[in-house]
Amino acid sequence: MKVRSQQANKVNVITLGCSKNIVDSEVLMGQLRANQFEVTHEADTSDANIVIINTCGFIDNAKQESIDTILRYADEKEAGRLEKLYVTGCLSQRYKDDLEREIPQVDAYFGTLELPQLMKKLEANYQHELVGERLLTTPAHYAYFKIAEGCNRPCSFCAIPLMRGKHTDRPIEDLVREAKRLAGMGTKELILIAQDLTYYGLQHYGTRKLADLVRHLSDVEGIDWIRMQYAYPSQFPLDVLDVMNERANVCKYLDMPLQHISDNMLKTMRRGISQRRTRELVDTIRQRVPDIALRTTLIAGHPGETQQDFEDLYRFVEDTRFDRLGIFTYSHEDNTHSYTLEDDVPAEVKQDRADQIMELQQGISMELNEQKIGQTYKVLFDRKESGYFVGRTQYDSPEVDNEVLVPATADTYVRLGDFAQVEITEASDFDLYGRLV
Numbered sequence: 001m002k003v004r005s006q007q008a009n010k011v012n013v014i015t016l017g018c019s020k021n022i023v024d025s026e027v028l029m030g031q032l033r034a035n036q037f038e039v040t041h042e043a044d045t046s047d048a049n050i051v052i053i054n055t056c057g058f059i060d061n062a063k064q065e066s067i068d069t070i071l072r073y074a075d076e077k078e079a080g081r082l083e084k085l086y087v088t089g090c091l092s093q094r095y096k097d098d099l100e101r102e103i104p105q106v107d108a109y110f111g112t113l114e115l116p117q118l119m120k121k122l123e124a125n126y127q128h129e130l131v132g133e134r135l136l137t138t139p140a141h142y143a144y145f146k147i148a149e150g151c152n153r154p155c156s157f158c159a160i161p162l163m164r165g166k167h168t169d170r171p172i173e174d175l176v177r178e179a180k181r182l183a184g185m186g187t188k189e190l191i192l193i194a195q196d197l198t199y200y201g202l203q204h205y206g207t208r209k210l211a212d213l214v215r216h217l218s219d220v221e222g223i224d225w226i227r228m229q230y231a232y233p234s235q236f237p238l239d240v241l242d243v244m245n246e247r248a249n250v251c252k253y254l255d256m257p258l259q260h261i262s263d264n265m266l267k268t269m270r271r272g273i274s275q276r277r278t279r280e281l282v283d284t285i286r287q288r289v290p291d292i293a294l295r296t297t298l299i300a301g302h303p304g305e306t307q308q309d310f311e312d313l314y315r316f317v318e319d320t321r322f323d324r325l326g327i328f329t330y331s332h333e334d335n336t337h338s339y340t341l342e343d344d345v346p347a348e349v350k351q352d353r354a355d356q357i358m359e360l361q362q363g364i365s366m367e368l369n370e371q372k373i374g375q376t377y378k379v380l381f382d383r384k385e386s387g388y389f390v391g392r393t394q395y396d397s398p399e400v401d402n403e404v405l406v407p408a409t410a411d412t413y414v415r416l417g418d419f420a421q422v423e424i425t426e427a428s429d430f431d432l433y434g435r436l437v
Contacts, residue, residue, distance in 0.1 A: 009122075010038040012048035014073075015137065016066050017056025019144040019193050019229075021089060025054045026134035028088075028115060033135060035124035041137045049083040051076070052118070057091035057163055059331035066091045067103075074105035086110065088118055090163040112164055113149075133181065139382055141417035142189035142225075142398060143182050147175055147213065148203075151195035153232060155259075156270040156337035157302060157330065160195055167195070169204035176216050183222035186417065189380060190223055191397060196232040198240075211239040218247040224419065225380065227397055229255040233281055234272040241288045251394040252289055255324075257297040261316040262309040265302060270337065275312075282320060293395035295324035298357065301350030302330045303341035310353050317360055323368060324401050325361045327354045362429050369402070369427035376437055379404045379422045381414045389414040391422070393432075404432045412436060 011032055015025040025041065032039045040046055051073050055066035066089075076082045085106050092099060093111035100109055110118045116126035136143055150165040151158075179190060192214075194200065201209025210228075217226055226249055228240070233256055244250050260266055263275050273281075285292060298313065317325065329350040332343040381391035382398065388405040389412070396402050404422055406412060414420055414436070426433035 009050055010040070010046070010048040011050045011052060011122075012040050012043050012046045014042055014051065014053045014069060016054065016069060017058065017062055017090065019191070020146055020195075021054050021056060022137060023134070023144050023146045023193070024089070024112070024115075026137055028052065028054070028118070029135035029137075030130055030133045031115065031119055031126060032122075032124070034127050034130055034133075035119070035122075037122075037124070039135065041135075050086070050122070051082055051084075052086045052088060055087060055089035055091035057089070057094045058159065059328065059333070061331075063091055070099070070103055070106065074103055077105050086118060086121065088112070088114065093163045094159065133178075136182075136185070136187075138398070139417060140186045141380065142191060142382075143187045145175075145179070145182075145190040145192050146170075146194060147192055147197065148194040148200050152199065153196060154270045154272075154337075156268065156341075157259075157299065157333065159333045159336050162335055164195060167199050167203055169200055169202070169209075171204060172209065172213050172216055175213060176220065179217050179220045179223060183220055188223065188417070188419075189225040189227065190217060191227045191229060192217075193229050195230065197228055197230055198232045198236055208235075208237045210237055211243050214240065214243045214250060215247070218243070218249050224249050225251050225394060227251045227253050227394075229397060231256045233258055233278055236281055238284065238288070241285060244289050244292070252292045253295070253395055253397070254285065254292060255295040255397065259297070259299050260302070260305075260309070260313055262312040265305055265309050265313075268304050268338075268341075269299075269302060275316075279316075279320075293323040295397070295401065296322050296326075298325070298327040299330050300327055300353040300357065301345035301347075303332075303338055303343055303345070305330075305345055305353075314357065314360065317357055317364075321364050321368070322361070323395060324365075325357070326400065327357045329354050365402070366427070366429045369429070369432055372424045372432060373427055374424065376421055376423045377404070377434075378419055379406075379434075380419050381406075381416050383416060384408060389416075391420075402430050402432060404434055406434055406436060 013025050029039045056062040073085050077085050086108050087106050088110040092109045096109045108121050119126040148169050150167045151161050152167040261275050377393045379391040381389050383390050389408050391404045421437040422434040423437050424432050424434045
């Protein structure tokens with residue numbers, strides 16, 4: 001073990017971007033703690049002498065936020081309030097040479113898979129035996145659970161393979177071991193994430209193994225909910241639906257980013273699926289798991305998107321009535337196939353199309369929520385805020401989906417991280433209100 005100087009090193013880790021980045025930061029923090037560093041996460045006021053920024057490089061807005069954050073801490077360093085500044089993550093992976101040239105105040109830049117090198121720079125040991133151990137930045141009762149890294153999909157608009165590399169699986173036994181460790185720390189909900197959950201097993205086992213993995217995880221004592229996010233529609237493994245029906249602790253929830261529905265756009269986006277097969281898949285999922293909540297994300301304004309393509313998408317959302325939906329405006333990302341196409345949809349048209357879809361979804365969400373009034377749901381409570389205990393049903397993921405609010409009155413008490421039965425008494429566009437049963 002290398003011996004560092006007697007001066008205590010304190011590290012503040014800043015995480016930008018998606019839940020996969022959150023997991024990476026938590027792993028980093030676990031390694032830092034094992035090396036006797038004091039570590040905080042996104043501390044507003046910190047006496048840390050070292051800052052590590054885990055960046056996002058996905059789309060323009062995320063890249064700008066990452067750059068602004070780096071510049072902010074570069075100023076802190078120049079002002080003498082910081083000794084060392086390191087940058088890691090997707091932006092650093094993708095634009096390392098440019099960043100080194102433009103923001104030289106940063107002591108070192110690292111890519112997405114260079115944690116051992118970062119630890120070496122900190123004169124600390126990267127401890128292989130700690131793989132899977134991490135310091136949670138979420139409330140202890142739920143954890144994002146990354147089952148694979150990278151992506152082999154050829155989507156024309158996406159830069160993820162440039163930043164995260166090819167798809168690699170983690171073995172089932174390693175994931176079960178991590179799940180047991182998390183359960184022992186009080187985690188009740190595992191939120192399975194990857195660039196594409198449905199690809200799980202192909203690299204390590206030569207066949208799709210998502211259903212087998214979920215079965216093994218559902219056997220872990222103490223895990224009450226298992227939630228699946230980021231499931232690619234093309235070649236979707238339908239046996240996952242059987243596990244949802246078989247196992248009470250597998251949430252009837254699926255996040256399946258469809259991106260578009262018109263055949264013109266699906267072909268241009270290289271999604272490997274047609275409108276007909278997409279509609280058939282959604283119908284099959286709902287037939288086999290009737291009470292499933294389906295979440296999707298869409299893109300407005302991809303190169304070549306015509307008004308007719310958009311109208312097809314609008315009608316699809318109107319017909320399908322997704323339980324949850326988000327939409328991005330297209331971002332013209334260099335080194336992707338779409339970057340070779342003319343970015344021919346004006347920014348204001350992209351935004352207008354996204355706004356129309358979200359206005360439609362707002363009405364759908366309101367109607368679906370009103371149907372829940374009078375029903376009772378099992379709710380996991382995440383926090384107390386503005387006079388309410390705030391929780392979620394099995395149909396909702398943290399940060400992105402609906403919430404259930406129970407007034408925190410004198411005679412109402414909920415322990416955060418616990419489940420309770422809640423009768424829904426009122427509904428709004430994206431929230432439910434209720435009382436404890």
